[in-house]
Amino acid sequence: xxxxxxxxxxxxxxxxxxxFILQREGWSVTTHADGAxxxxxxxxxxxxxxxxxxxxxxxxxxxxxxxxxxxxxxxxLPVLMLTAKxxxxxxxxxxxxxxxxxxxxxxxxxxxxxxVHDLVRP
Amino acid sequence: xxxxxxxxxxxxxxxQDLGLKQVDLARSVDISASYLNLIEHNRRRxxxxxxxxxxxxxxxxxAQLIHGAELALADALREAARGAELDKAELDRLDQLVRRxxxxxxxxxxxxxxxxxxxxxxxxxxxxxxxxxxxAETLHTVLSTVTAIRSTSSILSQTPDIDxxxxxxFHANLYEDSTRLADTSxxxxxxFDRLSQEETRFSSPQDSVEDAFAAARFDPRILEKDDSVxxxxxxxxxxxxxxxxxxxxxxxxxxxxxxxxxxxxxxTAIEEHEGDPDRxxxxxxxxxxxxxxxxxxxxxxRAGRPMGLFIADGSGAMVFRKPIDGFAxxxxxxxxxxxxLFQALGRVxxxxxxxxxxxxxxxxxxxxxxxxxxxxGFSGTVVIEAAMLVAEVEAPAGxxxxxxxxxxxxxxxxxxxxxxxxxxGF
Numbered sequence: 421x422x423x424x425x426x427x428x429x430x431x432x433x434x435x436x437x438x439x440f441i442l443q444r445e446g447w448s449v450t451t452h453a454d455g456a457x458x459x460x461x462x463x464x465x466x467x468x469x470x471x472x473x474x475x476x477x478x479x480x481x482x483x484x485x486x487x488x489x490x491x492x493x494x495x496x497l498p499v500l501m502l503t504a505k506x507x508x509x510x511x512x513x514x515x516x517x518x519x520x521x522x523x524x525x526x527x528x529x530x531x532x533x534x535x536v537h538d539l540v541r542p
Numbered sequence: 543x544x545x546x547x548x549x550x551x552x553x554x555x556x557x558q559d560l561g562l563k564q565v566d567l568a569r570s571v572d573i574s575a576s577y578l579n580l581i582e583h584n585r586r587r588x589x590x591x592x593x594x595x596x597x598x599x600x601x602x603x604x605a606q607l608i609h610g611a612e613l614a615l616a617d618a619l620r621e622a623a624r625g626a627e628l629d630k631a632e633l634d635r636l637d638q639l640v641r642r643x644x645x646x647x648x649x650x651x652x653x654x655x656x657x658x659x660x661x662x663x664x665x666x667x668x669x670x671x672x673x674x675x676x677x678a679e680t681l682h683t684v685l686s687t688v689t690a691i692r693s694t695s696s697i698l699s700q701t702p703d704i705d706x707x708x709x710x711x712f713h714a715n716l717y718e719d720s721t722r723l724a725d726t727s728x729x730x731x732x733x734f735d736r737l738s739q740e741e742t743r744f745s746s747p748q749d750s751v752e753d754a755f756a757a758a759r760f761d762p763r764i765l766e767k768d769d770s771v772x773x774x775x776x777x778x779x780x781x782x783x784x785x786x787x788x789x790x791x792x793x794x795x796x797x798x799x800x801x802x803x804x805x806x807x808x809x810t811a812i813e814e815h816e817g818d819p820d821r822x823x824x825x826x827x828x829x830x831x832x833x834x835x836x837x838x839x840x841x842x843x844r845a846g847r848p849m850g851l852f853i854a855d856g857s858g859a860m861v862f863r864k865p866i867d868g869f870a871x872x873x874x875x876x877x878x879x880x881x882x883l884f885q886a887l888g889r890v891x892x893x894x895x896x897x898x899x900x901x902x903x904x905x906x907x908x909x910x911x912x913x914x915x916x917x918x919g920f921s922g923t924v925v926i927e928a929a930m931l932v933a934e935v936e937a938p939a940g941x942x943x944x945x946x947x948x949x950x951x952x953x954x955x956x957x958x959x960x961x962x963x964x965x966x967g968f
Contacts, residue, residue, distance in 0.1 A: 431686045433715040437693035440708065444701075475682060504685035526689040529696045 422446040423540055426467035428458050428484070429502070430476050434525075438471065441529050442536065455479030459487055462494060469540045471532075474503035474510065482513055489518040498539040502527070549593070552607045554582035556600045571595040594845060604845060605867045605904070605934070612640045613868075613902040615647055617945065622654030662746075680730055687723045691716060750785035751792065752863050754778040762839045765793075765800035792862065796839065803828055803836045812841055819909055819931065820895070830893045830911040834931040838864055843933035850933070854883050856926035868904045869932050872946040879957040880943045882910035883930035890914050890926060897940035898932075901951050905937035 425442055429435045430453045439449045452461040455476030462470065470488070474481040481501060488494040501514050504525040514522045521535050557567050568578040571592060580586040588596070597604040619636055640647045694712050698704070704712075758777045764770055774793040780786045803826070815821035819841075823833050838851030850866035863871045871877050877884070882894040893911040900906065912928035944950030947960045 431690060433690035433694065433719055434686065436711070436715060437690060437697060440697055440712075441693070504682045504689070525685045526692050529693050529700075 422448050423468040424448045424450070424465060425469045425471060425536070425540075426462060426465050427451045427471045428455075428461070428476065428481070429453065429471070429473040430455075431473070437529070438532065441533060445533060445536075447536075453477070455481070455484060458484045462488065462497075468498070469536065470497060470499045471536070472499055472501050474501060474505065474514075482517060485514065485517045485519060500532075500535055500539060548584065549588055549607055550582045550584040550586070553588075553596055553600065556602060556607070557582075560600065562600075567596070567599060570599045603847070603867050605847075609868070609902060609904065612637075612644075615640050615644070615651060618651035618655070619647060621658075622650055676733065680726055680733070683726050684723065684730070687719050687726065691719045691723065694719070747782060747785040747788045748861070750780060750782060751778070751789045754780055754785070754789065755792075755864065762800065763805045765797045765839070766804055770797040770800070796835065799832055799835050803832055805840055808836055808840050812837075817841060817844065823893075829913070830909075831913045831927075831929045834909060834911065834929045837931055843935070845934070847934060849931055852877075852881075852883050852930045852932070854887065854928050854930075856887060858884055858887065861927075866932060866934070868900060868902070868934060869906050870945060877946055878944045878950065879947075879959065880941060880955075881930065882908050883928050886910040886912040886928040886930070887926060897935065897937045898943045899937075899940035901942075901944055905935050905940045906932050907935045907937070908932050 425447045427435060427438055427442075427449055429438070429451070432453075435451050435453070439451060442449050450461075450465050450467070452458055453476075456478035458472075458476070458479065472481045472484060476484075481503075485499060485501065488497060488499065498520045499518075500521045500523065501519045502523050502525060503510055503514075511522050520539055523532065523535060557564070564578055564582070565575040568575040571578075572595075573592070577586065581588050593607065594604055597607055600607075616636055619640065620633075623633060623636075694715050698709065698712055698716075755778065758774075758779075764773050764777070767773065771790065771793050774797075775786065775790060778786075778789050778793075780789050807826070808822075811822045811826055815825060819833060819837060822837075823830055826833065835851065835853075838849050841849055843849055848866060850869050851862065851864040852860055852871055853862040854860050858876060860871055860877065865871060881898070882896050886892070886894050890912045891914075893909065895907070895909050898906045898908050908930055910928055910930035912926055914924045914926045942952055942955075944952055944955075947955075947958050950958075952958075
């Protein structure tokens with residue numbers, strides 16, 4: 421059983437593609453699409469890495485990241501943030517909240533695999 | 543009789559511009575050529591019916607003969623001088639510029655108006671690109687869809703041993719995403735097309751609607767017909783969807799007004815009561831705000847000229863303007879706080895009548911009333927709106943008002959909120 425990644429993303433086709441490429445690399449992938457219940461999913465799945473979209477229904481990825489960093493069990497958990505908003509202010513906000521890596525859409529499959537490998541070895 | 547000493551000179555100038563002989567103009571208004579000659583040399587005062595008939599024969603507004611075009615041009619130049627840091631001596635010579643070089647003065651005023659409109663367009667576009675929720679949402683959709691297509695197609699092309707079920711699934715995803723991308727791209731193209739039309743028109747939807755109402759010169763009875771909305775929208779000739787949608791809102795409103803107070807009934811009352819709004823209101827017993835709005839489209843002042851209408855919402859923003867010669871509302875920024883329109887907002891339900899005197903000396907009778915409209919029963923939000931009907935009158939004096947503080951020359955005004963270009967301070 422490989423290391424676990426929780427993919428929090430509301431675009432089903434992006435979610436499916438990322439899940440496929442990570443699973444082929446040996447990751448155990450679970451997915452979640454709602455911002456409001458994302459923290460409960462994190463507590464339930466206890467992942468080794470989170471791939472987190474910024475624009476989620478009901479709660480933004482920034483708010484989720486802020487709460488993750490405020491709680492002891494997830495303070496140091498690697499979080500890769502994905503966004504379609506490449507604005508510098510979003511990147512700065514994510515860094516201020518303690519993001520591990522920040523990637524803007526559209527990204528290549530290889531780039532996402534490299535980043536995930538940099539953060540956690542499967 | 544009108545006391546302005548230059549009325550005769552303006553009549554002569556206009557006649558000569560049109561290439562009319564003195565004798566022909568005199569004949570058209572049923573006076574002798576020698577009497578017209580005295581008038582043209584400012585040796586006979588002129589007013590009333592004869593002035594109106596001469597103006598009609600010369601194809602000009604009577605006000606232009608009385609006051610000339612200089613006042614409006616001077617106001618436009620004061621507006622143009624805003625922010626130009628001209629010293630007082632220069633501003634004091636503004637009237638000289640208008641009199642001695644009217645062509646150059648008109649050029650300056652026109653260019654300043656165009657510049658102002660361009661600045662507004664740039665501000666609008668910049669604000670839109672930053673804050674427009676449609677644009678933000680659509681671009682987000684484009685980027686997300688492109689990401690999905692890129693990832694999926696990359697998997698399909700770089701994974702030759704992919705399971706057949708996964709392959710089918712990814713093909714279906716690709717089809718779904720490419721369709722979504724095509725639809726979103728089309729929406730974006732329409733959006734930018736519309737934007738570029740707005741960019742070249744230099745006006746807001748509100749400006750377009752008001753200009754269209756002014757240009758349409760429609761028969762007010764159209765508003766009472768069953769197909770009034772379609773007919774009016776066709777007559778207004780508005781291409782921009784935002785302006786058309788705003789126009790539809792006003793047309794529906796004015797059509798409802800016309801059904802509540804039909805044109806024929808109002809015209810009979812106007813005739814019987816010499817166009818006096820106070821007497822008409824007493825006889826008809828309708829809502830005062832309804833009468834003001836209807837008179838603006840059906841009635842005329844005592845000299846047969848159209849009347850102006852201004853409607854403001856509870857915040858004081860003017861939401862509808864039907865200006866008349868000599869009494870305009872500024873297109874940018876707020877109007878004169880002394881107008882009864884704004885005073886009425888603080889006295890909901892209480893009609894106000896005042897004679898207003900504009901800086902050039904022209905007098906206008908203004909009637910205003912504010913009304914609150916409960917939008918959701920007794921516990922819902924209440925929207926307040928004021929309407930003001932304006933008609934030019936011959937009156938010795940009135941409440942001194944202006945168009946807007948920044949171009950108003952009145953010193954010591956208690957309501958002044960900003961320093962005028964032509965003044966020394968508050």
